[in-house]
Amino acid sequence: MSNQLAGISIVGLLLAGLLLSFTVERTPEPTGVISFDLSIADDATPHVLAEFRRNRSEGISRMEFAKGTYHFYPEKGAEFFSYISNHKDVQVWTAFPIIDLQNLVIDGGGATFIFHGRMIPFLLEESSDITLKNVTVDWAEPFHSEALVVANDQNQNTFDLRIGEEYPYEIRNGELIFLKEYYEHPLGQTILFDPETRGVAYNTEAYTPLTTAKRLNGRGLPDARKYPLDALPGELLVRGTERRLRAEELSPGLIRIHGHNKLLPEPGLILTAKGYPWDNRIAPAIRIFHCQDFLAENVTIHHAGGMGLIAENSTDLTLDNYEVSPSNGRMVSTSADATHFVGCRGTVTIKNSRFFNQLDDATNVHGTYQVVEDILSTHSLGMRVGHHQQQGSQLGYPGERIGAVDLDSSFFSYAEMTIESVEKVNSRYSILTFREPLPTALARGHLLENLDAYPELVVKNCTISGNRARGLLLSTPRKIVIDSNYFHTEMEAILVPVESGKWYEAGSVTDLTVTNNTFDNCNYGGRNRGVIRFIPDDENENIAFLNVNVSDNEFRHFDNLFLEVNNVNGFRFAGNTIIDSGSFPALYPGEPAIRVRASRNLEFRNNDYRGRARVILDADNNDTELTFE
Amino acid sequence: MSNQLAGISIVGLLLAGLLLSFTVERTPEPTGVISFDLSIADDATPHVLAEFRRNRSEGISRMEFAKGTYHFYPEKGAEFFSYISNHKDVQVWTAFPIIDLQNLVIDGGGATFIFHGRMIPFLLEESSDITLKNVTVDWAEPFHSEALVVANDQNQNTFDLRIGEEYPYEIRNGELIFLKEYYEHPLGQTILFDPETRGVAYNTEAYTPLTTAKRLNGRGLPDARKYPLDALPGELLVRGTERRLRAEELSPGLIRIHGHNKLLPEPGLILTAKGYPWDNRIAPAIRIFHCQDFLAENVTIHHAGGMGLIAENSTDLTLDNYEVSPSNGRMVSTSADATHFVGCRGTVTIKNSRFFNQLDDATNVHGTYQVVEDILSTHSLGMRVGHHQQQGSQLGYPGERIGAVDLDSSFFSYAEMTIESVEKVNSRYSILTFREPLPTALARGHLLENLDAYPELVVKNCTISGNRARGLLLSTPRKIVIDSNYFHTEMEAILVPVESGKWYEAGSVTDLTVTNNTFDNCNYGGRNRGVIRFIPDDENENIAFLNVNVSDNEFRHFDNLFLEVNNVNGFRFAGNTIIDSGSFPALYPGEPAIRVRASRNLEFRNNDYRGRARVILDADNNDTELTFE
Known part of the structure; x- marks a missing residue:
């Protein structure tokens, strides 16, 4: 790479309809003057790629966009086959192939980038010192779909969906398929949202996910795989099952669903659907692989067909004033985790950021x-x-x-x-x-x-709310500080696991501080779990986690159980306040407030418990002296 | 690459069950002695790959296998994402990554290589002087399936299939799915075979392909694609349709099919099925990209999930004593063309070879x-x-x-x-x-x-029989000689097209000699077409083809029409004999023997017509002097 400096300013204007015109000007820089004009129609992709070509030969260190709306289509995008952790391995197209680059600032200048189809907006590989700022990312058509529940019938065991014009669909042999310009999906994975709270609906787990499959009886295929560790590829996981649900069109846009096997969704709620897991993680907004020193600052991600940001094997990553939130009246933002870090190093810092309504965790940090x-x-x-x-x-x-x-x-x-x-x-x-x-x-x-591929982690001054699943999933043995955040999550606010069983996500927590946070009615989706929960997949008495300090937090909770401690050595819980919020009906009123198993060296000091649990601390006999104070 | 010579002999023995043991010995060579022993279980893939690693560092020019059966599994195979012309672009696994290699002979020594799942047995890219010989390729489980038609019912409009144990299946929501260890497929593309003739069934086009789809009425998706040239990706081509057929299990292995919309298949015939076109060309047996000087000699391909051999942008390719034929009592050999050449150069030579029962053309040569x-x-x-x-x-x-x-x-x-x-x-x-x-x-x-990416072509002393579709599809302007071959094909024996409309296959024939061949009851599948046929996709009066000489051939035909000449300038038809075979009932008895359109400079001399057509030559008025002699 050349180290010479140059500047590019891309000025965009949204004209009538989809027509877009923008001007590319190279403004004077200390090292020289480059300037040209360019006028384009509505696909910004080939023009941005032309800048990347120039970047490689001339060493440009900044790409600046003027405020406006830019549309990016895949047809003239740079194409890659990308193996992306926790996503499907896919052919993807991008306008920002940040590959083997150093010292690049992409400044959106407040612009909105609208993507179409199977694109990865920002594809970073083998690069260092990359800053992305002042930009909003969205998709013209989301990879998920939403429909209003308008009726249900307990006798017929059906419920009815009103589907808006923005979600075209067709019914094939009784299967409801949502049609996108470049993609389509059946109901697949579903969850209810509440349009009043604009978050996941209370106790949705009793209603969803919709029971899409039932077992087949048949001779099928004998399971005699040579390498049993390799499960079937995702798309063959339907094997041995068939669809349980049947869709019937009552009138255009009004669909009756037959055959659901849980509680029937209630009218007034919004059913969100994203298709089957083996095919619905194909277009994350930011993909980072083996990079160093990445900063996202003042970046908003309204949607992605997968995670908002997925980083692998990368070092020193910072998100500051980063937001994941839905747009255009949609309930859902990204269709998987807002952020996710695999095998990263150095420090991962997430601060002053907001994570709303994504369909999975706000972050997951693991090896x-x-x-x-x-x-x-x-x-x-x-x-x-x-x-x-x-x-x-x-x-x-x-x-x-x-x-x-x-x-x-x-x-x-x-x-x-x-x-x-x-x-x-x-x-x-x-x-x-x-x-x-x-x-x-x-x-x-x-x-x-x-052992060298675990990062330190700081999550500070962040808001996590309205999303499906957890807030933070923590699997790194390095120092972790979770400080001054607000949590309102459908499942655990903080889950500390050893995900050895299914996901093979490594990294036992050994140095965790959780302090000054507010846990506001978390775990309201219906599961009987702690708001903070330590749990290995493997059930035994071995120590999995070390040195945990949970102090000076406020738990506002509608239910009893808020803390589950399993397989921890060294656990301090001090200065916390636990308040009975009354915000929702309690789901598990017989539970204790805290459950401890297979743990030692625990301390509960100076806490203020104002909840309703009759048993505050339910501990097994590993630590008979244990009391809650 | 090093030029030093070494030799490897891999001696294989099939032991009881799937257990295989082989010894790798480096035998003395003029340049030195290398010798080692190795004993393995039943997956040959990692051991052959280890030889390739050594090859790269040490420059081995021969890999020799001893006679025996070797099994190759994908789990430890070298993986690539491969863009393969006329196939799906796929992740593939191989034990023979012949990439960037020169001067390599792979001598199977009469061995049989059995592949499992989504593998490409021989993957050649950017290599030269590669010889593959004395080897038979097969798959443990084919990518297609076969079932015996045992009954039909005109009143209920159903027919019944008997499916053997070797084709596991399940029925999901009325859809019959054939299950493979690494793959599965619905009925999709189907054709009838006759177990008595062991070829495609006479007049199968009246019965198959099974009518799998019907149109949906619905609001669907408005078609407003920005780049209309790009059709939907293959897997979205189902859009706007749903399944017409319904499968019902009468008893294990006995399946009734409802809803077919053509003639009902007759009992005693075998229905072969290979799934939908966008997902059934994923594992060709030999893939050659941008290589030079390839020879396949004494090679037999019993199956492939796609083409037997697909070569792109390659120069000087020879197949000698090459055979494509079914094994294990199967009706079908490869599930697409036996061979296919795209943008090749130099000379493509196919001689002394046999092409039986593949589900598409014996060869297709085009730009x-x-x-x-x-x-x-x-x-x-x-x-x-x-x-x-x-x-x-x-x-x-x-x-x-x-x-x-x-x-x-x-x-x-x-x-x-x-x-x-x-x-x-x-x-x-x-x-x-x-x-x-x-x-x-x-x-x-x-x-x-x-214009530089067209080869000369020689097809000599070959047999093409029992397959679906054409014998030879010819689209190259260089010299073509089709000499002393035997054809018994379901569609045209020789099709000379301009495939501009759908497949974008370029190359107008300008120098073609067809001589000393036997055309034995071709085009028996049911279409009203010539046995030899010149036809561009675009219907106009322009000349598409030049300088054709069809001489000294024998046409044994059950129907009238055997020759269609459209848009040709310079056509000589001499010394040919046309015999009424009586082998099948005539399908189109009102047709002429020869039809000529938009052509000039034609000559019919010294032919011996012994057929039944009342009109031998039906020519439009471009050449009023034209007569058949």
Whole structure:
């Protein structure tokens, strides 16, 4: 890359209809003057790509847009096949291929970028010192759909949906399909929103997800896979089932759904649908892979067909005044997590930010486990990616330390090795060679984690509200500070897991401070869980988490259970206030306020409990002296 | 690449069950001795890949296998995302990544290679002087399925299928789905085979393809695409339709099909099914891209989920004693063309070869048209791939001559330009820059063909029989010789088209000799077409083809029409014998034997017509002197 500086200003104006005209001017810079004019119709993609071509040859460090609305279409976009963690591996198109670049500021100048179809707005790979600011991202057509529940009939076991003109659909053999210009989806994954609160509906888990599938009886296919760890590819997961629901058009835009097997959705609520999980995470707004020093500042993401931001193997990432929120009267913003960090390093900082109405967690910070498949020599092994949506992920790079984990004996690694080389044979299977001999205890089925690929995490002054699922999902052994945030989440506000079972998400928390936060009626979606919850997938008495400090927070809660502590060594809970909000009817009035299992060295001091639970602290016998104060 | 020589001999033995053991020995070579032993279980893939790794570092020129059966699984295979012409663009796995290699002989030594799932057995890219010989390729489970028709009921409009244990299935909401270990497919594209003749059934077109879809009435999606040339991606082509057929399980393995809208299949025939076209071409047996000097000798392909061999942009390719034929009692061999050549150069030679029962043509040799989309500057333009299965194809390389075609005025190019550079923006859209200014006549919608990317073609001493569709599809302006072959094809034996309308397959024939061939009851599938047929997609009076010589052939035919000549200048038909075979009932007894349209300079001499047509030659008035002799 050249280090010479240049500046580009792209001035955009939205004209009548879809016609857009903008001017590209190279304004005088200390190092010289470049200036030209350009007038275009309504697809900004080829023009921005032309700037990237110039960038590579001339070394431009800023791209500035003037306020306005810019439309981006995929047809002339740069195309990649992208393996994206926690997404489907897909062909994607972009106007911003930030690949192998250094020192670039993209300043939207307050502009709105509207994307069409299967695009990744910002695709960052192998780049450093990239700033994205002052821009709003949206899609012309969302990847999900929304419909108003207008009636239900307990006798017929049906409910009726009113679907607006903005969500075209058709019914194929009884299946409701929402049609997009570049995409389509059936009901698939669904959840109810409440248009009055503009968030996920109270107790939605009793009604949704809609029961879309039922088991088939039949001879089917004998399950005799050679490599049983590899589940079927996503699109074959329907195998052995058929559709339970049937859609009937009563009149254009009015659809009756038959065959639901939970409570019938109530009129007045909005059913949001995003299709099946193996096909609905295809277009995140920001994808970052193996980058360093990324800053998003004053960036708003109104939608994405997947996550708002997904970062892998990247170092020092900051989101400041970052917002995920719905637009155009939609209930839903992004169709998966607002942000998600896999195998990152340095510090992940999320501050002064807002996360509204996305269909999954506000953030999830974790490493990955890969599974030992073959011992190949004294120094090398074959390993396999556990979950099909982690396909293509890179466990580490030469010189990094890999830990070997045998979950049967401990959540923590029993040996460390240093990577000499990695050969990615395919997206599921790699050959790792180490500088040291393999530990003698190493065996097929053991897990490998990258001990150098965990970040510190700061989440400060943020608001998380109205979304499906959790607020924060924390899996990193580095220092974590969760400070002065507001949570109003459908499931846990903070979930600290060991996701060994299904998602192969590694990283046991060992240094966590949760302080000065407000937990406002979280976990209102219907599950019997704590607002803060520590829980490994593997049920045993081993210690999974260390050194937790939850202090000076306010819990406003409608239900009893607000804290679940499992497999923790060193837990301090102090100076917290717990208030009975009365905001919703309690769902589990028989529960204690706090449940403790398989944990030790706990301390509850100077808390102010004003809730209604008859038992505040329900602890197993590991720590008989334990009291709540 | 190193030029040093080494030899590898891989000795394989099929043991009980799936267990396979083989030994890899490096035998003494003039340049030195390398020898090692290796014993494996039943997946040969990682061991062959290890040889390829060694090959790259040590320069091995031969891989020899001992006779035996080797199984190849994808889980430890090398993975690629591959844009393959006339196939779906897919993630594929291979044990033979012949990429950037020179001077390699793979000698199977008479071995059989059995592949599992979505693999490409031989993936050749950017390589030269590659020989593949003495090997048989098959799949453990085919990508298509077969079922015996056991009954039909005209009153209920149903027919019944008996499905053997080797084709597991399930019925989801009335849809019959055939289940494979790594794949599945619905009925989709179907055709009847006759187990007595072991070929496509006579007049199958009256019965199949099964009418799988019917139109939906509904508001659907307004068609307002910004770039109308890009049709919907394949999987969205179901839009606006729903399934017409309904499957009902009468007992395990016995399935009744309701709703067919053509003649009901007759008991005793075998219905073969391969799913929908957008998802059933995913695993060709041999893929060759931008290679030089490829020889396949004594190679048998029993199956592929797509074409037997698909070659693009490659030079000097020879198939000698090459066979495509079904195995294990299956009716079907490859599920698409036996061989297919796109934009190749030098000479394509197919000799002493046999093509049985594949579900599409024995070969198709053509270039590609791309469509002018934008005039970008005096020397550069944006162009778009016309058909979604040509995505990713490369029109040409710097220094090659591109012709501009305006089909409204001529089938031949009106201007030539020389490529300076190609920028592939994405798989559908490229920016081409030429050494000369663009011709002034050039306009959006005109077609571009690569005048340097057409091969000479020799097809000699081959047998083509029992397959669906055509024998040879010829679209190259270079010299073509079709000599001493046997044809028994369901559609045309030889089709000479200008496929401008749907497939964007370029290349007008200008030098074709068809001599000493036997055409044995071709076109028996039910269509009213010539056995040899010249036909452009665009209906006009312009000349599309030049200099054709059809001489000394024998036509044994059950119907009248055997020759269709449209838009040809220079057609000689001499010394041919046409015999009424009586092998099947005539389908179109009112037709002439030969039909000529929009052609000139024709000559029919010294032919021996012994057929039944009352009119032998039906010519339009372009050539009033024309007579058949």
